[in-house]
Amino acid sequence: MGAALLSLLCAFPAATPPPPADHSSAAYLDLIEAWRKGDEQASTRLDQWPRDEVRARAAKLVSVPGPWRSLGAAAALHLETALVARGRGRSTDAEFHVERGTLAAETAGQRPAGGVEGEEIRAFLRAWRSALGFYRLQEVSLREAQGIFDRLVADNEAGEEEWLGLGLVFELGSRYPERLFVADQLRASRGTLRANPMVVKARVEGCLSTAAEHYRRALRSAKPNPEARLRLARVLAQTGGAAEAAGHLDQLTGSSDPAISGLAHLLRGELDERARRDAAALAHYRAAVAAQPDMMAALVALSSALRSAGHTLEAASVVERAPVLAARAAPTDAWIRYQRGLLEGMRGAMDRLAERVR
Numbered sequence: 001m002g003a004a005l006l007s008l009l010c011a012f013p014a015a016t017p018p019p020p021a022d023h024s025s026a027a028y029l030d031l032i033e034a035w036r037k038g039d040e041q042a043s044t045r046l047d048q049w050p051r052d053e054v055r056a057r058a059a060k061l062v063s064v065p066g067p068w069r070s071l072g073a074a075a076a077l078h079l080e081t082a083l084v085a086r087g088r089g090r091s092t093d094a095e096f097h098v099e100r101g102t103l104a105a106e107t108a109g110q111r112p113a114g115g116v117e118g119e120e121i122r123a124f125l126r127a128w129r130s131a132l133g134f135y136r137l138q139e140v141s142l143r144e145a146q147g148i149f150d151r152l153v154a155d156n157e158a159g160e161e162e163w164l165g166l167g168l169v170f171e172l173g174s175r176y177p178e179r180l181f182v183a184d185q186l187r188a189s190r191g192t193l194r195a196n197p198m199v200v201k202a203r204v205e206g207c208l209s210t211a212a213e214h215y216r217r218a219l220r221s222a223k224p225n226p227e228a229r230l231r232l233a234r235v236l237a238q239t240g241g242a243a244e245a246a247g248h249l250d251q252l253t254g255s256s257d258p259a260i261s262g263l264a265h266l267l268r269g270e271l272d273e274r275a276r277r278d279a280a281a282l283a284h285y286r287a288a289v290a291a292q293p294d295m296m297a298a299l300v301a302l303s304s305a306l307r308s309a310g311h312t313l314e315a316a317s318v319v320e321r322a323p324v325l326a327a328r329a330a331p332t333d334a335w336i337r338y339q340r341g342l343l344e345g346m347r348g349a350m351d352r353l354a355e356r357v358r
Contacts, residue, residue, distance in 0.1 A: 023049055028057035032070060035077040036358050043080040047088075051096055058100045062107040068117075071108035072124045072357035075101040079131060080350060086138065098135065124356040126157045131349040133165050137172070137341050142180040145169050160221040161348060164228045167214035168341050171231060174207035211235050226252055226260050227344050234267060246271050253287065259334040259343065262292030266335065269301060281305055289318075297335040 035042035046054070061074055078101030086094040105128045113121055133148035149166045152158045158166075173180035177200055212235045218228035229248050236245035249271070252264035269284030282305045288298035299318055306315035337343050 021049075023053035023057070025057050025060055028054075028061070029070075032073050032077055035080070036073045038358075043077060043084050046077060046081045046097075047084045047093070051093070054096075054100065058104065062103055068108040068111040068113065068121055068124075069357050071104045071111075072128070075105035075108065075128055076131075076350070076353045076357055077101075078104065079135060079353070082135065083138070083346070083350075091139075098132070102132070120356070124353075126152065127349070127353040127356045129157075130162055130165065131346075131353045133162070134346040134349040137165065137168055138346055140172060140176055140179050140341075142169050142173050142176065146180070160218045160223075160225045160228065161345070161352070163214050163218035164225055164231075164345060167211045167218065167228065167231060168345065170207040170211035170214065171235060172341055174204045174211065177203050177207070180207070205239075208235050208239050212239070226255060226257065230260060230263055230267070230338075230343075233264075237267065237271060242271055242274070253284075258291045259337075262288045262295055262298060262334055263338055265291060266295070266298050266301060269305070273301075273305065278305065278309065282309060292334050294332065295334050297333075 031042050031046055058074065058078070062071065078097040082094040082097035082101065085091075085097060105125065109121060109125045111121065129148055129152055133145050133152075136142075136145035136148065145165065146169045149158065149162050149169065152162045153166070169180065181203055212232055215228045215232035215235065218225050219232065230252055233245040233248040233252075236242070236248070246268065249264045249268040252260055253268060255261040255264065265284045265288035269281045269288060272278075272281035272284060282302075285298060285302040285305050288295065289302050292298060299321060303315045303318040306312075306318065334343070
């Protein structure tokens, strides 16, 4: 028996361990180049590197002369890696990559250049700051995001995307005032310890008004941003401007983007429901679900409208889908992404940043 077992072990030698991962400077540069060529997994691979190795390779990159575009690509790759780490619940690792990206971007901006190259570097820096502003919005770090977008405005570098970002700062600030205002700004006087409800209410109303102003500014461009229009309509609906909100939403219900179309129908249905236009509301809710079958808010609104209209069996069939969706659809649910400020701003900012360095 022992001899037979020994012969089997000899016939199947132990598996060779995999070679150690390559975390050399050359491998780091290869990752940057892979990202520049459109490798969507480059950030996921960089996220697996030990921090000490990343810190050493990134420090070497910024310490030696080299093309600014490589530094810009490194900055963008690190910011994308921060999104990966944050999505996996590792906020410390995410901030580490933001710091590495910021160092690379600032170093690129210090490269001496004039003429066309100088213009390209300035355009990259604007795209970097905008992307970083939207990243801070993902964290609901509203004061930091506001500072970044305000700087772009002060430097006359704000376009429709940055005005959208500023609008988001204040729209989210109306929901999370403690993230936008320091504690003393929410109190009736400095001697009190708790936020004053009346002061908070005034701040929230001010946030919504300011958000609307910024969204209107974003819509003045030659190609108005549909998310800015959607968000303006939502803010108007919250502040008594239902008629104007309906006009903006009607421009979006036919959008080729299913998320924009679905959300526009959902919000339009809410306006009709408040005005007791039940048949119109039901039609919009049906359209919202048709555009976004996995949007929980639209399913709930449709089920409620069907039940009110006496269609109890159809209402029940709609509700039956909810538990399944609740378990799997949250990351892609358009309404949840809208509520968190995650609809299109960050992805668009990253796309614009990539265009500057690829």
